[in-house]
Amino acid sequence: MRNKIVAGNWKMNNDLLQTEELLLKLQEKKFKKGVQVMVAPTFTNLWHSVKKLKNSEIEVIAQNMHFAEKGAYTGEISASMLNGVGVNTVILGHSERREYFNEEDSLLKKKVDAALEHDMTLIFCFGEKLEDRELGHHFEVVRDQVKNALFHLKENDWSSVILAYEPVWAIGTGETATPEQAQEMHHFVRNLITQGYSKDIANEVSILYGGSVKPDNAREIFTKADVDGGLIGGASLDASTFSQIVNSF
Secondary structure, eight states: OOOOEEEEEESOOHHHHHHHHHHHHTTTTTTTTTTTEEOOOOOHHHHHHHHHHSSSOOOOOOSSSSSSSSOOOTTOOHHHHHHHHHHHHHEEEOHHHHHOOOHHHHHHHHHHHHHHHHTEEEEEEEEEOOOHHHHTTTHHHHHHHHHHHTSSSSSGGGEEEEEEEEGGGGSSSSOOOOHHHHHHHHHHHHHHHHTTTHHHHHSSSSSEEEEOOHHHHHHHHSSSSOOEEESSSGGGGSHHHHHHHHOOO
């Protein structure tokens, strides 16, 4: 049975005090049993967050990492550095990393390998831009993003992979893919994995939806057969809103 997951990506928000306040509010919330809850504070607050949540079931994850173990990469963070502060899950390939920092499939492939080499779980993001969808190229774009970065993996590697579909046109815009559009793409990706590996592997991979998920649309999205949760952006910065999304299952 696939894991149900809701992960909050805090992006470049919240200083240390704001992070502590949000973590405290989250600890006071009751989350639905059987749902994995994750939060991704900024790098500077990861260690503090891990310590604050050591007695909580909420997992602290990272928003990004470099592919190298160490070296002359000013400002970068390695997988072993994340491991060292108790972080064992990382988001890779977020649309903002692709768009603003020119992260291409070849680079993400190396990051994927580095994460797996350090026994990390990865949330691999993919998704099309508005022009891709308008031109009818959205399936092709998603296919290439997933295959180029992940289809070199061994079968047992997939147990450490979580996927996250982000239609770029629905991130931070207030627009949301309809539940039917989300299901259609999630089903497409699951079929890709079936074709490249096996139906068993495809049926075990959790695929999250990310794109303006809110309490008033989460339940309808999460009830779709191939949607296993959400990667939540802005709505995860409010404890009440985030908890409502988690409890939408």
